[in-house]
Amino acid sequence: MFRSAEKRPPEQKSYIETKIGRLPREWDIARLGDVTEPTAPIRYGVVQIGPDTPDGVPIVPIKHIQRIGDAVLHRASPKIEAKYKNSRVKGGDVLLSVKGTVGEVGVVPDGFEGNIAREIARIRPQASIDQHFLSLQLQAPQTQKRIDNLVVGSTRLEFSIHAVRDFVVAVPPLPEQRKIAEILRTWDEALEKLNALRAAKSRQLDGLAAKLIHDDQVERFHLREFLKESSTRNRDEQVQRVLSVTNSAGFVLAEEQFAHRVASASLSNYKIVRWGQYAYNPSRINVGSIARLDDWGEGALSPMYVVFQVKGGLDADFFGHWLRSAEARQRIALAAQGSVRETVSFGDLGSILVPVPTIERQQAIAKGLNAAQAEINLLDDEIKAVTRQKRGLMQKLLTGEWRVEVDTVEIPTNTKEAEHAG
DNA sequence: TACTACACTGTTCCGAGCAA
DNA sequence: TTGCTCGGAACAGTGTAGTA
Numbered sequence: 362m363f364r365s366a367e368k369r370p371p372e373q374k375s376y377i378e379t380k381i382g383r384l385p386r387e388w389d390i391a392r393l394g395d396v397t398e399p400t401a402p403i404r405y406g407v408v409q410i411g412p413d414t415p416d417g418v419p420i421v422p423i424k425h426i427q428r429i430g431d432a433v434l435h436r437a438s439p440k441i442e443a444k445y446k447n448s449r450v451k452g453g454d455v456l457l458s459v460k461g462t463v464g465e466v467g468v469v470p471d472g473f474e475g476n477i478a479r480e481i482a483r484i485r486p487q488a489s490i491d492q493h494f495l496s497l498q499l500q501a502p503q504t505q506k507r508i509d510n511l512v513v514g515s516t517r518l519e520f521s522i523h524a525v526r527d528f529v530v531a532v533p534p535l536p537e538q539r540k541i542a543e544i545l546r547t548w549d550e551a552l553e554k555l556n557a558l559r560a561a562k563s564r565q566l567d568g569l570a571a572k573l574i575h576d577d578q579v580e581r582f583h584l585r586e587f588l589k590e591s592s593t594r595n596r597d598e599q600v601q602r603v604l605s606v607t608n609s610a611g612f613v614l615a616e617e618q619f620a621h622r623v624a625s626a627s628l629s630n631y632k633i634v635r636w637g638q639y640a641y642n643p644s645r646i647n648v649g650s651i652a653r654l655d656d657w658g659e660g661a662l663s664p665m666y667v668v669f670q671v672k673g674g675l676d677a678d679f680f681g682h683w684l685r686s687a688e689a690r691q692r693i694a695l696a697a698q699g700s701v702r703e704t705v706s707f708g709d710l711g712s713i714l715v716p717v718p719t720i721e722r723q724q725a726i727a728k729g730l731n732a733a734q735a736e737i738n739l740l741d742d743e744i745k746a747v748t749r750q751k752r753g754l755m756q757k758l759l760t761g762e763w764r765v766e767v768d769t770v771e772i773p774t775n776t777k778e779a780e781h782a783g
Numbered sequence: 784t785a786c787t788a789c790a791c792t793g794t795t796c797c798g799a800g801c802a803a
Numbered sequence: 804t805t806g807c808t809c810g811g812a813a814c815a816g817t818g819t820a821g822t823a
Binding site: 607 | 806
Binding site for chain 2: 408410411422423424460461462478479480592643644664665704706707
């Protein structure tokens with residue numbers, strides 16, 4: 362990806378201890394308040410944004426802080442926004458979330474004109490500071506740790522605007538800032554490409570699954586003929602691993618989903634789910650809360666879940682691919698009964714018609730779709746690895762531990778080294 | 784067993800009040 | 804008056820527990 366370049370050992374450079382750690386002697390440290398344009402001091406945004414107004418001024422919320430140019434933003438009426446004219450943003454401003462979700466960072470794209478929500482602080486760097494470098498410096502793992510230590514509040518986390526102004530960052534000479542930002546941008550571009558490729562592969566898989574599974578020539582049968590409910594209870598509490606099924610990640614450990622253990626004191630009434638079995642929450646299945654247990658041998662599930670397994674005549678992988686299809690989601694939604702919460706009992710699920718070709722055909726289809734899924738899984742692994750590499754590089758470059766020459770880039774040829782640094 | 788009410792955590796929106 | 808902070812309300816996504 363890069364031209365290899367000479368790497369100079371850190372001990373050959375001159376370093377000094379600062380209050381934010383060991384830095385190269387020629388680097389400065391500076392309060393954010395001191396590297397901000399004097400005409401646009403750090404401040405947060407619109408307190409009460411009011412109703413959405415078609416011709417109003419776009420207001421950037423935390424959730425869109427990293428994709429301001431792409432997102433559809435709430436627009437405040439010009440009259441309301443005018444009261445907060447001091448927090449208007451323009452291209453090149455660095456934004457930092459300071460309330461609720463603290464530490465999210467974004468850079469306002471060129472040409473954008475609008476304002477920010479009050480959960481965001483605007484930092485307009487002086488000409489001596491590269492905005493992309495500052496953005497990266499604020500995102501760096503070591504900086505985020507320092508921000509975490511300054512955050513106050515229990516129910517609602519907050520990074521006080523005073524603390525933001527007093528927050529100290531490492532500042533190399535401008536050419537070095539730009540070079541570091543340029544290097545790390547290369548990693549961002551690689552991640553963007555990988556994510557785009559993954560999205561394309563995923564769409565390809567959906568299309569292939571729809572084509573192979575939903576064949577009008579194939580006879581359909583009720584799911585009840587192929588599914589068997591399992592209501593084994595954890596009577597002697599031999600299973601202590603409590604699981605949940607989430608919309609986004611399938612089976613997860615309950616303690617990872619929640620900040621504390623929310624399971625009942627006794628797990629004796631919990632249902633046991635075993636490897637290869639499916640489970641779903643009848644009140645959430647219409648939003649995707651259904652999954653197959655692949656990552657653990659067994660687990661205990663809240664009694665509200667329905668646990669079942671696929672039996673002979675229907676290939677388990679074929680069923681899994683059908684379950685992810687748009688048609689399956691539609692049929693499950695239709696099966697949901699109208700009530701306060703739309704629920705799908707095991708009986709309702711069994712009444713859904715599913716196309717069932719011969720078992721040999723099912724296995725052949727599942728094999729092809731599994732291969733496509735495996736490609737996506739590989740891309741996921743690669744995305745995780747590149748993300749780790751980028752974090753490692755940020756750790757090294759943004760502390761000056763690895764130096765860059767303005768003319769020649771000092772990048773380790775072995776990216777594993779960067780990965781391990783993170 | 785199915786359904787419903789309610790609890791809890793985390794996030795975001797926004798009204799109100801305090802201090803400079 | 805303005806800047807800032809506190810904290811209630813609403814909402815999403817998960818859970819437990821009671822009752823028919």
